[in-house]
Amino acid sequence: MADKKIFLGEEFIPTQWYNLNADFPTPMPPPLHPGTGKPPSPEDFAPIFPMNLVEQEMTPARWVDIPEEVLGIYKMWRPTPLYRATGLEKALDYPGAIYFKNEGVSPPGSHKPNTAVAQAYYNKAFGVKRITTETGAGQWGSALAFACQQFGLECKVFMVRVSFEQKPYRRIMMMTWGADCVPSPTDTTEAGRKILAQDPDSPGSLGIAISEAIEMAVLRDDTRYSLGSVLNHVLLHQSVIGLEAKKQLEAIGDYPDVVIGCAGGGSNFAGLAFPFLADKIAGKDIHVIAAEPTSCPTMTRGPYGYDFGDTNQTTPLLPMHTLGHDFVPAPIHAGGLRYHGMAPMVSHAVNLGLVEPRAYDQIETFEAGITFARYEGFIPAPETNHAIAAVIQVAKQAKEEGKAKTILFNWSGHGLVDLAAYDAYLSGKLTRYELPEEEIQRALKALEGLPKIG
Amino acid sequence: MADKKIFLGEEFIPTQWYNLNADFPTPMPPPLHPGTGKPPSPEDFAPIFPMNLVEQEMTPARWVDIPEEVLGIYKMWRPTPLYRATGLEKALDYPGAIYFKNEGVSPPGSHKPNTAVAQAYYNKAFGVKRITTETGAGQWGSALAFACQQFGLECKVFMVRVSFEQKPYRRIMMMTWGADCVPSPTDTTEAGRKILAQDPDSPGSLGIAISEAIEMAVLRDDTRYSLGSVLNHVLLHQSVIGLEAKKQLEAIGDYPDVVIGCAGGGSNFAGLAFPFLADKIAGKDIHVIAAEPTSCPTMTRGPYGYDFGDTNQTTPLLPMHTLGHDFVPAPIHAGGLRYHGMAPMVSHAVNLGLVEPRAYDQIETFEAGITFARYEGFIPAPETNHAIAAVIQVAKQAKEEGKAKTILFNWSGHGLVDLAAYDAYLSGKLTRYELPEEEIQRALKALEGLPKIG
Numbered sequence: 050m051a052d053k054k055i056f057l058g059e060e061f062i063p064t065q066w067y068n069l070n071a072d073f074p075t076p077m078p079p080p081l082h083p084g085t086g087k088p089p090s091p092e093d094f095a096p097i098f099p100m101n102l103v104e105q106e107m108t109p110a111r112w113v114d115i116p117e118e119v120l121g122i123y124k125m126w127r128p129t130p131l132y133r134a135t136g137l138e139k140a141l142d143y144p145g146a147i148y149f150k151n152e153g154v155s156p157p158g159s160h161k162p163n164t165a166v167a168q169a170y171y172n173k174a175f176g177v178k179r180i181t182t183e184t185g186a187g188q189w190g191s192a193l194a195f196a197c198q199q200f201g202l203e204c205k206v207f208m209v210r211v212s213f214e215q216k217p218y219r220r221i222m223m224m225t226w227g228a229d230c231v232p233s234p235t236d237t238t239e240a241g242r243k244i245l246a247q248d249p250d251s252p253g254s255l256g257i258a259i260s261e262a263i264e265m266a267v268l269r270d271d272t273r274y275s276l277g278s279v280l281n282h283v284l285l286h287q288s289v290i291g292l293e294a295k296k297q298l299e300a301i302g303d304y305p306d307v308v309i310g311c312a313g314g315g316s317n318f319a320g321l322a323f324p325f326l327a328d329k330i331a332g333k334d335i336h337v338i339a340a341e342p343t344s345c346p347t348m349t350r351g352p353y354g355y356d357f358g359d360t361n362q363t364t365p366l367l368p369m370h371t372l373g374h375d376f377v378p379a380p381i382h383a384g385g386l387r388y389h390g391m392a393p394m395v396s397h398a399v400n401l402g403l404v405e406p407r408a409y410d411q412i413e414t415f416e417a418g419i420t421f422a423r424y425e426g427f428i429p430a431p432e433t434n435h436a437i438a439a440v441i442q443v444a445k446q447a448k449e450e451g452k453a454k455t456i457l458f459n460w461s462g463h464g465l466v467d468l469a470a471y472d473a474y475l476s477g478k479l480t481r482y483e484l485p486e487e488e489i490q491r492a493l494k495a496l497e498g499l500p501k502i503g
Numbered sequence: 504m505a506d507k508k509i510f511l512g513e514e515f516i517p518t519q520w521y522n523l524n525a526d527f528p529t530p531m532p533p534p535l536h537p538g539t540g541k542p543p544s545p546e547d548f549a550p551i552f553p554m555n556l557v558e559q560e561m562t563p564a565r566w567v568d569i570p571e572e573v574l575g576i577y578k579m580w581r582p583t584p585l586y587r588a589t590g591l592e593k594a595l596d597y598p599g600a601i602y603f604k605n606e607g608v609s610p611p612g613s614h615k616p617n618t619a620v621a622q623a624y625y626n627k628a629f630g631v632k633r634i635t636t637e638t639g640a641g642q643w644g645s646a647l648a649f650a651c652q653q654f655g656l657e658c659k660v661f662m663v664r665v666s667f668e669q670k671p672y673r674r675i676m677m678m679t680w681g682a683d684c685v686p687s688p689t690d691t692t693e694a695g696r697k698i699l700a701q702d703p704d705s706p707g708s709l710g711i712a713i714s715e716a717i718e719m720a721v722l723r724d725d726t727r728y729s730l731g732s733v734l735n736h737v738l739l740h741q742s743v744i745g746l747e748a749k750k751q752l753e754a755i756g757d758y759p760d761v762v763i764g765c766a767g768g769g770s771n772f773a774g775l776a777f778p779f780l781a782d783k784i785a786g787k788d789i790h791v792i793a794a795e796p797t798s799c800p801t802m803t804r805g806p807y808g809y810d811f812g813d814t815n816q817t818t819p820l821l822p823m824h825t826l827g828h829d830f831v832p833a834p835i836h837a838g839g840l841r842y843h844g845m846a847p848m849v850s851h852a853v854n855l856g857l858v859e860p861r862a863y864d865q866i867e868t869f870e871a872g873i874t875f876a877r878y879e880g881f882i883p884a885p886e887t888n889h890a891i892a893a894v895i896q897v898a899k900q901a902k903e904e905g906k907a908k909t910i911l912f913n914w915s916g917h918g919l920v921d922l923a924a925y926d927a928y929l930s931g932k933l934t935r936y937e938l939p940e941e942e943i944q945r946a947l948k949a950l951e952g953l954p955k956i957g
Contacts, residue, residue, distance in 0.1 A: 052578070053513065054513070054578070054579075056510045059507065124508070155880075221925050222919075222922060224925075224926075226877060419679060422680060423679075425579070426579050426649060428679055465920055468672045469672075469675070471675050471679050472671065472678075
């Protein structure tokens with residue numbers, strides 16, 4: 050039997066990130082300034098992001114050099130191992146090969162530091178002293194805390210209060226890495242005080258936390274804001290995943306027929322899939338699937354239009370599949386997939402027919418995750434379980450059709466800090482949830498009055 | 504700069520375990536049967552352990568072949584990476600090299616599966632259908648649950664009730680891997696019922712849980728018991744750690760001056776150190792340090808004598824450093840180091856002057872762990888922090904003496920399921936604790952009436 054896992058030496062870490070924007074057969078619609086209705090200028094972003102990242106957000110270049118300092122930190126856990134899922138293949142009696150890229154080996158346990166480290170580096174290089182951000186369950190906040198520590202930057206995380214209180218583990222990770230993590234809403238920002246005046250016991254929301262983080266960044270010249278998904282430069286940084294996977298498969302003479310990732314904001318999916326989409330655009334026969342929850346079916350059911358990235362309508366308008374900026378997703382355990390929109394680049398790829406979105410109920414995703422944990426050992430994050438549900442579905446169908454397809458998927462993170470979710474599933478406390486049709490009507494309504502695409 | 508981490512291909516996983524018993528300059532004292540006062544025969548162990556493991560426990564052979572099936576499972580995470588701790592070196596301004604062997608990359612996150620997988624294999628080969636064990640904080644129980652799942656064995660874990668209720672995460676891991684984990688004391692064993700009759704709300708103890716697990720194993724012919732540390736065959740299985748580390752250092756042309764591990768029962772320390780002790784016995788100049796807590800200072804302060812492995816006096820008498828089988832350690836956060844005795848092989852090595860034991864207070868171990876987490880990224884287990892405290896101490900002293908010693912230590916596991924301990928430290932809730940001298944007098948008293956060594 051071939052090796053169970055494929056490592057490559059550190060010299061095989063890609064030295065450039067890949068930008069799919071250079072290869073789309075038709076270009077993406079631009080973001081729009083909500084005031085002028087025109088594409089924002091780089092200066093419009095200046096109070097929020099450092100200019101070197103704004104340039105990356107807008108670059109048409111196919112390849113962007115990865116700075117030496119970022120590569121140095123990547124080497125803490127990259128290249129991540131590519132595994133042959135022989136246990137899962139056996140459990141499914143699958144005649145083909147199933148591979149997964151294990152992004153759970155990073156210090157915070159997910160793919161998030163691929164961009165957190167890059168963003169911390171560019172902020173530092175621009176002279177920024179402090180980065181603010183928001184976090185829900187804490188995946189992004191912990192990754193940014195780790196990254197800021199590596200570059201000696203202060204890190205201020207506004208964590209949704211209900212998560213701060215109920216999910217202490219990632220908060221403790223942030224503190225261990227020296228970040229200042231506070232329950233949002235706080236009384237230190239205008240946005241927070243406004244909410245607290247209405248409801249002193251507010252449980253908080255991602256929308257409020259974003260507003261607090263942006264407000265603090267805009268007010269101080271030495272401070273900028275950081276976002277963990279959705280934007281072009283975030284997806285760019287994540288491309289190391291797919292670039293490495295390609296090299297690793299090449300080293301053993303294989304190539305995928307199907308590429309799968311779970312998608313919340315879209316960054317881990319894009320990170321694995323985009324370097325393969327480049328081949329698909331060039332003519333390669335390859336099936337790319339993005340797995341999302343039925344409770345937050347942005348791509349499978351949400352309309353495509355211009356919408357705000359946050360509840361409080363402070364961001365530029367982004368062209369994306371969206372359930373509306375006022376959408377409140379059900380409290381499923383895959384916190385990283387509870388976002389109303391989808392990265393503009395992923396949305397565009399879906400519209401061009403390059404990516405097939407599929408939605409899965411959380412019950413079947415945990416079923417898939419338990420199967421994976423029992424046959425492959427490693428316990429996946431609840432988000433990752435959506436990708437695994439898709440893998441199992443694809444493998445079963447291929448087997449029925451007598452095809453031995455090679456499947457590759459992104460194991461975006463481990464579930465060791467999310468075990469309470471497994472407990473809820475194992476003790477029968479989870480229920481099925483399909484988003485009602487009224488919610489789609491509400492989403493369409495939320496987009497009324499906003500510019501249309503095209 | 505050299506690579507941050509050293510991987511080797513799966514073909515470099517050792518194919519034999521190393522047994523230090525073949526190389527001790529003077530042989531270890533044998534265990535004794537508490538009834539006869541004589542060394543127990545293999546048959547005495549038969550109701551508890553499968554005979555193939557009993558043979559391994561007693562073997563004088565230097566090398567023992569690792570079965571193919573065990574190697575197949577090891578490949579899920581072995582060889583584990585050897586890291587150059589460049590961040591820590593920089594933080595300490597240390598002129599030498601510091602390496603750590605990252606055993607935290609296994610599915611349960613520690614070194615424990617090295618022996619759990621081997622024990623599950625031998626039980627399966629012997630025809631056993633079910634394995635029982637006890638667990639405190641859950642490190643061992645979760646490793647055995649994972650291993651049993653790989654070989655299709657039932658796994659019954661008696662988890663100390665207070666941990667079952669207060670530390671749910673590893674319990675959920677066990678359930679995810681299909682194990683039956685129950686809070687001990689239970690009403691399903693004589694030992695458990697006896698305790699419950701006296702105290703229906705008993706919080707349980709490791710001693711009670713061991714008694715329940717052994718009772719259930721002895722009563723059923725298809726069931727055996729498994730122990731996660733202390734015994735010879737457990738230390739044998741862990742030798743893969745040191746054997747791999749040697750090959751990895753050899754690949755980059757280095758060799759340690761100092762080897763360090765933390766020691767509770769002794770298995771992770773022995774796993775790294777014993778293959779290097781072989782070289783020391785052969786004349787190599789190498790300093791080997793075992794780090795233990797000041798609250799449970801078995802080697803640094805406990806007498807050396809024959810003692811029981813469990814509170815209820817059901818095991819054979821083992822020749823070891825011990826604080827007495829009735830010792831109740833303080834509730835420090837390094838649950839894996841709260842054991843009254845020390846593996847007979849490690850105790851013997853200490854007595855021969857091959858190993859220097861040092862004790863560290865939990866405050867300084869968490870200080871060391873936070874330093875590590877901030878400069879190396881990965882968050883260590885509270886047990887591992889003891890080894891890190893020793894590393895920092897040794898590095899500082901070497902630097903003062905103008906020596907650039909090469910230090911190697913065992914990073915026995917990650918702390919992602921132990922973050923509550925970091926929270927306690929960061930919020931100033933931990934206190935210093937030195938074991939009072941009366942406790943040593945009590946230990947000596949506990950050994951009175953038991954056979955003496957030599």
